Amino acid sequence: MELYAAGFNAWGQLQFGKDEQTNEEPDDIPTFTRVLRDDNGIDGIHPFPSYTIVHTKTSGVLTAGLIPKADLPLTTLPHPSYSHFARASNGLSVFNDTHLPLSPLFPQPPWTPLSSLFPANTNIPSTVTQLISYTTGFAALSTFPDGSTQVYTWGDERYAACLGRDIPASSDTNGAADSQGETEVEVVATTPGIVTDLSDLPTGPITKLAAGGYVLAALTAGKDLYIWGHGGRAAAAGLRGLGVSGETMPIVIEDYDIEDVAVGEGHVVVLTTSGEVFVIGSNSNGQLGLGQEVKGVESWTRVSIKSEGDIVGVAAGPKCSFLLVRDTVDKK
């Protein structure tokens, strides 16, 4: 397998196996460039703002960039654990204590146990298979034994569109609900609430969530992609072309089915089932792989790489992107 990367590289977070201390200021990587290769395979790519952790079959855990001292213990976690903790940019951090131990890794504060956000009499946290963050909040994917899923969101009420669900109007908070036909109870912004629009989709349950900046995305088992978020902040970050709102919106890219999705602070990367990569949003640091001259794109734009292999996965940090490639060696 090969890992290709493009984008923000101020801490060398796209350069594996490079000595940390050099006098050269590391520059960004403006086109998708191979940064890693492992003949036996790559299990997971975990981009953080200043570093990247990659789990490989041959060499185990590889890191690139500057890992803050406080984060060093996180690098000891096995690959699946990265789906169970998330940090927003407003000082809030959540970890799923039903999957991860209440250990010194997650001191409280700043970490909040996921179970403390749900009523005590529910087992929902233990069904959460993926916990992610956007700038001012969180989303959790809950997968039930029968294969059905629910998506929960919670966060700052000022950016309620990122929740993808209704929240009680301010006047309702004090008094009782006045409409008698209402059976759904709207959950306040800062408490996990179900994104009902994603509960019963024509192409099946949700298989993956992705988020960054003020934009969230969900993939269905039937290879459809839904995106929602705060239009104003998304536009400010370079994603004007996406036209997101608080309504979950199916994304149509020609006739393609969508295999994978990654969301950065101001860009989105999509992999189709036929192995094509489409990008949209800000290219301020080369994160779309479109070179140094392009500042960004407002419509889905295809990017290609110089590899004969098949692209099988995508990942994104705030201002960088990764493509996972199964090369010809893997195919044999």
Place this chain on the structure above:
Amino acid sequence: MRNMADSDSCDKLERLCLSAAEQIRSECDAILKQNNDSDSKNPQATGIADCGEPLTQLLGRQASQFIFLLQSRDSPEPETVSLLLRRLDDILSESYSHFYAYLFKELPVCWRQLYTDAVILKFAALYLFSYAGPAASDGSQDTTLDEMIKTLDLALILAGAAGEQRGRRWINRALDLLEASCNPTELPREDTPPSKRPRLSPPTQEMQTAPIQQDSPVFSTHEPFTPPVTHPIRRTTPLSLSDFQSYMDSSLHGPSPLIITSLASTWPCLTTHPWSRPSYLLSRTFSGRRLVPIELGRSYVDTAWSQRLLPFRSFLQTYITSPSPSPQTAYLAQHQLFTQLPALRNDILIPDYCYTAPPPHPTDPSADQPELDTPQLNAWFGPAGTITPLHTDPYHNLLVQVVGRKYVRLYSPHDTPRLKPRGREGGVEMGNTSTFDVGIVEGWDEPPASRDETSPAADIELFRDVPYVDCILEAGDTLYIPIGWWHYVKGLSVSFSVSFWWN
């Protein structure tokens, strides 16, 4: 190349830039060293430490790089300078994103300081590696000069120029030196003391006899619309401090609004340093290059309303002095302009009344704020037709009219429930703003097409019954707005007012 006359300012500015970079480098090094030495986080860690190790390292690296480039013999490669500037922009964008992620009052100060320090380094890099002085014949240096001034103003306006070692003091000093280097022949900035002579003639004549800029044009006094004053507020000549204190304490229900005439008529802004002249205001804003925050749209409750940062000259030319009507109303509103532009601060005085002990809120003790150390000053400058919707503030207010005329209507805090305050809207507390729009109820304004809610006709009839007082403020008038009084303000002509909040 810079000429001889301004070389002193240039040298001083270069030394200022170098010493800031050295400070930043050593502060970042100290934070990183402390981070490595001790396992427990030092509770005394200050500055940008809370922005985390990676950003501290990145900023420190750029400071080192700047110093290295400045001290090398050869002028730096353009690619090296470009990467330095891009990395500083990366730090600016990262810190700025936190301004939105947090409520502003909860934003950790480290993000404002990180922004400010990155601005200081960016200014320094632009000044020393991109800028060749104000005299380039092709005008290209004007662009760099605009960029340098804009960079510093962003730190003042967006980040409050945080930081104890440098911060606002550094930025003001850099702007003074930069301006001096551009205008070596300009007269010293020391201001002549304001004239103490009493007003003998109408304000317009007095301005014509001002010692400077006698023949430069004044703002238009044209009034497209003048609303009738139906319940005039009492007007008085200046009261003594003790009389004003007695006035505020005279009623158990709290004081009423009062107009004090000629309190401000001898201030420099109305006499020797006339704010009524565009040329004077331009001379105090780095030839109009300084950035100011502008509100665009009819009223801040409309959905089409927005905010922008514009160079002062563009604001004047596009929205104030343009002979053709502008598509939108633009208002420099509720901005702490005098903190940003200390030169204009010298043109006004703080009324002695701001040092009295005013009574608390008459109906709602929860509205009372912690005592302000100094009165809070805001500037309100815009064309005819600006509107501040009916709202209430948590301070006593002296609204001083400096240029043009404004209509003000006030409602008592005892009638608050009848004014139907808004609630929380989109996570933002709007309870200090009424759902009623005075201009629309009175038929003075067209309701905006985008307006999402209008009050039912029956409610509007009830609103019409709520008693009020009103007035038209003339240049030199001061309106005392007691705490909690709801007020609607409409600019009738080009208008410049200053508000003083105190408690």
